[in-house]
Amino acid sequence: MVFTGIVLVLIVAVSAGTWFAGDRSTVGPEAQILSSRVGAVPGALAASCVETYDLFRLKNRAFAFDGTVTQTEVMKSPADGSPALDGYLTVTFHVNEWFRGGAQNTVTVDMIGPSMSPDQELSYGVGSRLLVTGEPRFGGSALNAAVAWGCGFTRYYDQVTAASWRQAFGSN
Numbered sequence: 196m197v198f199t200g201i202v203l204v205l206i207v208a209v210s211a212g213t214w215f216a217g218d219r220s221t222v223g224p225e226a227q228i229l230s231s232r233v234g235a236v237p238g239a240l241a242a243s244c245v246e247t248y249d250l251f252r253l254k255n256r257a258f259a260f261d262g263t264v265t266q267t268e269v270m271k272s273p274a275d276g277s278p279a280l281d282g283y284l285t286v287t288f289h290v291n292e293w294f295r296g297g298a299q300n301t302v303t304v305d306m307i308g309p310s311m312s313p314d315q316e317l318s319y320g321v322g323s324r325l326l327v328t329g330e331p332r333f334g335g336s337a338l339n340a341a342v343a344w345g346c347g348f349t350r351y352y353d354q355v356t357a358a359s360w361r362q363a364f365g366s367n
Contacts, residue, residue: 233356235347236325237310237318248347250363256344257337258296259328259364261357262288264321270305277333280342284308288327292357294364296337304329306343324352326360 235248246252253259266287270279286306290299304327309317319325328348332340343349350356 232351233353234351236345236349236351244346246346250359253328253348253360254363256295256328256348257330258341259294259326259360260288260290260297260302261292261294261324261326261352261360262290262302264319264323264325265289265301266321280305282308283342286343288325291324294328294360302338302341304338304341304343305332306349307345319351326350326352326356 264286267284270283270285272279283305284307285303287301287303290297290302306327309319311317326349327343329341329343331337332342
């Protein structure tokens with residue numbers, strides 16, 4: 196039993212190390228586990244939230260989409276020389292549906308890095324389907340140095356929530 200626990204800890208540690216090291220362009224078994232989650236993606240501390248999630252506040256966001264994570268990497272400083280955000284990753288998504296702010300098939304957004312749940316699962320990873328919304332970091336166009344909002348505004352995909360987002364943004 197102790198040996199099994201040690202092996203599990205090593206697998207999680209190696210996976211997490213690979214995760215934060217950079218490119219995760221292959222879909223692993225974690226995507227199947229993560230696909231069954233609903234609600235807000237954990238990450239940002241509630242105490243740092245300017246607004247709490249609801250559909251009224253959601254429609255004030257600059258961009259929103261249904262996307263599948265295809266790659267993550269450690270966030271680099273933006274071209275303007277401002278610092279990278281501590282604890283954030285640059286996450287590339289294949290966009291399944293735009294609700295606001297874009298039309299391209301692929302988008303890159305800075306997002307708080309995945310957290311470990313009490314059962315030692317990452318909150319999101321390559322293959323995770325998420326409903327993502329946020330703002331440009333420095334103003335300007337919707338996807339200019341785009342940052343995904345936490346505090347409940349970025350959520351695991353489910354059909355009911357996607358339909359409510361469609362209605363909130365007036366799409367389809």
